[in-house]
Amino acid sequence: MTTTTATSKVATRLVDAFAAQDAKSALAATKIPRRELFADDVQLDILFCGVCHSDLHQVRDEWKFSIYPIVPGHEIVGRVSAVGSAVKKFKVGDMAAIGTMVDSCGVCPSCKEDYPQYCDAGNVQTYNSQDKHTGTPTFGGYSESIVAKESFVLHVPEGLDPAATAPLLCAGITTYSPLKHWKVGAGHKVGVVGLGGLGHMGVKFARAMGAHVVLFTTSPGKIEDGKRLGAHEVVLSKNPDEMAKHVNTFDFILDCVSADHDLNAYLKLLKRDGTLTIVGAPENPQAVSMFSLIPGRKSLAGSCVGGIGETQEMLEFCAKHNIVSEIEMIDIADINTAYERLLKQDVKYRFVIDLKSLKK
Numbered sequence: 001m002t003t004t005t006a007t008s009k010v011a012t013r014l015v016d017a018f019a020a021q022d023a024k025s026a027l028a029a030t031k032i033p034r035r036e037l038f039a040d041d042v043q044l045d046i047l048f049c050g051v052c053h054s055d056l057h058q059v060r061d062e063w064k065f066s067i068y069p070i071v072p073g074h075e076i077v078g079r080v081s082a083v084g085s086a087v088k089k090f091k092v093g094d095m096a097a098i099g100t101m102v103d104s105c106g107v108c109p110s111c112k113e114d115y116p117q118y119c120d121a122g123n124v125q126t127y128n129s130q131d132k133h134t135g136t137p138t139f140g141g142y143s144e145s146i147v148a149k150e151s152f153v154l155h156v157p158e159g160l161d162p163a164a165t166a167p168l169l170c171a172g173i174t175t176y177s178p179l180k181h182w183k184v185g186a187g188h189k190v191g192v193v194g195l196g197g198l199g200h201m202g203v204k205f206a207r208a209m210g211a212h213v214v215l216f217t218t219s220p221g222k223i224e225d226g227k228r229l230g231a232h233e234v235v236l237s238k239n240p241d242e243m244a245k246h247v248n249t250f251d252f253i254l255d256c257v258s259a260d261h262d263l264n265a266y267l268k269l270l271k272r273d274g275t276l277t278i279v280g281a282p283e284n285p286q287a288v289s290m291f292s293l294i295p296g297r298k299s300l301a302g303s304c305v306g307g308i309g310e311t312q313e314m315l316e317f318c319a320k321h322n323i324v325s326e327i328e329m330i331d332i333a334d335i336n337t338a339y340e341r342l343l344k345q346d347v348k349y350r351f352v353i354d355l356k357s358l359k360k
């Protein structure tokens, strides 16, 4: 086992974790430093952590900004095990959660409007970022415990299964936020592209918000699941005849695809003034013809996770509508195999690590 060292003037203690040492190496057991609590900090003993495709992109440096060693994981649910002296909203024993961010400047216009994901100074990501207190890298949820500022910690509503709640912290909020922002609801025809971790949450939310939901998938084996999860219709996107039936009919399409694909094929399906919003973040740029946008005054947009207040709202929405993620639980020792399966679209529909397995 290696130990991940970090130089900092802030007191830290070592905890167990899984890290990749560079873009080519597998994740393996390590020790990482966690800071001792500041007055406004909350410490969680991590129970469950979802496996997002963003973890894989960053472990393999596909986005070209990874800091090594890297401890991924930003879909975290755990029990509060300590609180700083100024913490008001959490007590030891509470079930709590942390998503993709742990800090931001707090004073720019975006932060003031609860959009820390769009912080002018750049927010501090749960992992692969720089901790403002220690100056050392942040480490994510593939670990025993985590310390974060109270204002970035979420309450897990009663009645939600903690393991199946973990993916809501990224896959959930990333699909909920754009559907709310573009006011998706009854009377709208809404497409969701890709039935993966994000896409399956997008289908559930769009359905719960009252839209007519169409899933686009490349996987014939997911047609029945797509319907079971809430899609009114499922289209095999590789079949041009099926795609042609939907030309000029969509109000809104949410693209959740992790790899190269043709955006023009989806822009063509939008009505006049319709919007294609991208949340999937493939490694490579994707080509867009201007003539996919100009004739129908169409919009191509992006969206990044959601605000902290909005994430809490999404969790309450899930409790009210009985929505959680479809999960396959894994031991941390199986994480490298899980990444290979994720690349083959062989997961229904989110891997969740049971962190008890760190001690096996």
Ligand code: NAP
Binding pocket: 051, 052, 053, 054, 055, 057, 170, 171, 174, 193, 194, 195, 196, 197, 198, 199, 216, 217, 218, 219, 222, 256, 257, 258, 259, 260, 261, 278, 279, 280, 281, 282, 303, 304, 305, 342, 343, 345, 349
């Ligand atoms: P995932 O579980 O691997 O799902 C991706 C889905 O994309 C697959 O299930 C598959 O669906 C489809 N797909 C994969 N390869 C494809 C290809 N070559 N052509 C067409 N479709 C393909 O990944 P995820 O965790 O949901 O993440 C999806 C993407 O969103 C990733 O790039 C991730 O980094 C990004 N992300 C963005 C944000 C944000 O804030 N914007 C937040 C989290 C994640 P079918 O089998 O149904 O075709």
Ligand code: ZN
Binding pocket: 052, 053, 054, 055, 074, 100, 170, 171
């Ligand atoms: Zn994620």
